[in-house]
Amino acid sequence: MGLLTIISDVMLENEESEEEEKHYSISSLKRRDKKCFTCRHCGKDFIHKESLEIHMRIHTGEKPFTCDQCGKSFAIKSSFKYHMMIHTGEKPFTCDQCGKSFTQKSHFNDHMRIHTGEKPFTCDQCGKMFFRASDLKRHMLVHTQEKPHSCSLCGKSFSHLQNLQVHQKMHTGEKAFVCFECGKPFITASTLKEHQRIHTGEKPYKCSHCEKRFSQLGYLKTHERIHTGEKPYKCSHCDKRFSQSGSLKTHERIHTGEKPYKCSHCDKRFSHSQNLKTHKRIHTGEKPYKCSHCDKRLIQSQHLKTHERIHTGEKPYKCSHCDKRFIQSQHLKTHESSHTGEKPYKCSHCDKRFSQSGSLKTHERIHTGEKPYHCTACGKSFSQSSSLHRHTKNNHSK
Structure with missing residues (x-):
């Protein structure tokens, strides 16, 4: 039956016009491969002719499906369908654990793994596990060190094109995503979404070891290391290990002597941005932390906490x-x-x-x-x- 199908496809292919042959080529009978339709631009193979036709839109730029609400166009009908849900507000897939809804089933399935803790995608290099295949793919670049996308303005390289595009907005100053609550602008939609949780109080990420919840997945991952004791970031100068990459970066400045943060009021320099921020209050006189028991104001939140123990006796x-x-x-x-x-x-x-x-x-x-x-x-x-x-x-x- 497979041979008859291939012969039939060959006969149909011979009847195609010369113009169509520019785009499609069929595998020979000797290959007996199911992937019969090959893209002439990139060599990718497809089982169905329709799949190749959709793929060709990547090369031609054709986007036949246009939204009548905002004018945005799409190459694939399913993408157009999901986009329309933004306008209609339709989110047919709802989590029974936290009530969060999604437009796509794949996004819903990814979300459910946060509650179940399932991480089905494992790195064969270091054994690290991930919720999504895309996260594993991104992680693999850590091992290969491949960074094919370079910024034309500063030369910084990135493993993903999307990261380069976000980085370039730092040079242009473009912040297209604005919070409707406070007016603060952001470079990416994801950072805006995370920011808006400050206003809504939403904390969708729950610790699997305790009842604590977090507004960002990164905060949850960092917190859970308190329970697991995991410290994946090791100093390249000594044997000290850290649960956060930022803590490692700050620590390594002890070895290098690097102090990148300079006070604009004096020549003092700091290894940590928060230390600079606190130091500047000496010059400005700012004391943002007020004691709830007396009128004393403090420069640092930790100083306030310590001071209030005088009142509480703790x-x-x-x-x-x-x-x-x-x-x-x-x-x-x-x-x-x-x-x-x-x-x-x-x-x-x-x-x-x-x-x-x-x-x-x-x-x-x-x-x-x-x-x-x-x-x-x-x-x-x-x-x-x-x-x-x-x-x-x-x-x-x-």
């Missing part, structure tokens, strides 16, 4: 050698050194050692002559903040 840090408790972890660390006698901080100018980094920093000013604390009334400088405070109280207080 002392979460307990000494492992005695029953003494502390408000701050640093105070505990300093106290425990009195039990152990440990002095890990050594002066780079002499042999003196200290149990606290702050004490070392203050001591080294004796060698450097640095006096960073200035009196605003008379201009006198001091190496310690306590000395400045004492001077102001004795000489300038009314």
Whole structure:
């Protein structure tokens, strides 16, 4: 029966016009291959002539299906059908776990794996598992190191064309996706979608180990490493490992000495953008964190948290050698050194050692002559903040 089909196809092919032969070529009888129709542009084979005709639209650019609502055109009828659901709002596939709805069954199936934890696609190089085949395909480029798409403006290379297109918008400044709640613009639709969850409060990603939920899949993955203990990112300079790539990047700057973030008010530089942001508040005087018990305002959220323990009496840090408790972890660390006698901080100018980094920093000013604390009334400088405070109280207080 297969042979008769092939012979029949050959007879039909001979009857095709010369123009059509430019696009289609049939495999020989000797191949006895089911894929009979071959694209003359890229060599891809197809079982059905109709499939080749649809494929040819990639090369010709033909998009015969046009939306009468917005004018967008499509090469494939099914893509056009799914697009129309955007206008109609139709989402026929609904998750019975969280109520989220989808226009396509494939997207629904992908989503359900978040709840079931199923990861059917496994990397044969490292064993890492993925929810979707597309995620595995993208991951494989990590092993091949292949980055065929390069930016013409800065030379940066990317493994995916889509990533290059997003990157190029950074150069053009194009932010076509705008939040209707607050007006904030975004480069991609996906980042806008993630941002909008701030307004809606939606947290579709639930931890499989506890009840915690997250607005982004990346946050969930990072959180779950607390439960699993997984630290996939290893420092190339030492044996330290991290659960987040960003933490590794920041850590490696300790080895390289890189401080890419410079203060616009002074020459101080930082290895972490958040440290720069916090430092700038010294210049601007901004104190965004207000105590709920008094009127005191703080520069950092952690400082607020620590300060509020004065009001609540909370002392979460307990000494492992005695029953003494502390408000701050640093105070505990300093106290425990009195039990152990440990002095890990050594002066780079002499042999003196200290149990606290702050004490070392203050001591080294004796060698450097640095006096960073200035009196605003008379201009006198001091190496310690306590000395400045004492001077102001004795000489300038009314």
